[in-house]
Amino acid sequence: MSMQTVRIGCGSEVPQEWGIPHAAKRKTTVSRREPNGVETFHLAWGSLIARPGEDWVLLQDSGEAYPIKKSIFDKTYEELAPGRYRKSAHSRLVQVPEGVTAMLATKEGEVEVRHPDYVVIGVEGEVYANSADWVAENLEFVN
Numbered sequence: 001m002s003m004q005t006v007r008i009g010c011g012s013e014v015p016q017e018w019g020i021p022h023a024a025k026r027k028t029t030v031s032r033r034e035p036n037g038v039e040t041f042h043l044a045w046g047s048l049i050a051r052p053g054e055d056w057v058l059l060q061d062s063g064e065a066y067p068i069k070k071s072i073f074d075k076t077y078e079e080l081a082p083g084r085y086r087k088s089a090h091s092r093l094v095q096v097p098e099g100v101t102a103m104l105a106t107k108e109g110e111v112e113v114r115h116p117d118y119v120v121i122g123v124e125g126e127v128y129a130n131s132a133d134w135v136a137e138n139l140e141f142v143n
Contacts, residue, residue: 003114009105011121014094021092021121024139029084032056032073041066045104045111045129055108058085060138067108075123091139093118093130104129 008014014021035050035057043066050057050067058073059065076089095118096102102113106128113119116132130139 003101004099005101005103007103007105008119008127011092011125011127014119014121014127018094018097018119021094022141023090023143024093024135024141025090026087026138027140028060028138029080029086030058030060031083032058032085035067039067041108043111043129044131045113045117046109048106048108048111050108069107072107072123072126089123090142091130092121093135093139094121095119095132102129 006015011021033056035052035055037052039050039057041048041050048067054070055067056070056073057065058068076087077085078088080086096113096115098115100115102119104111104113104119104127107126111129113129118130118132118135120128120130122128
């Protein structure tokens, strides 16, 4: 079976036939730190870059770390306890269909996403990826 590739640079470019994005809220909290110089994070979908002054590095209790733009963090996270943050904005997720590879141009780098993982549309229309396992563990879908 040949794989279809779809390039997506912003939320408005997610194909309508993939369905309406589903809202989800974060169940878990994270801590954050400044990048140690320019840092590269190698995730399942590709590599993302964190830059001092522009990004935070979010740290999950599992040890997973990934970058987020400070401007987006400020709009979407709240501090629940000293040094512990939870995303207060709902995420909007669309599952990548079977037989499709989504090439996402995120703010931190390009990533490649396949079924059963998700394309997430952020507060500024930016796109990023969440694995199906990560979604099940960290998010709760809302109506």
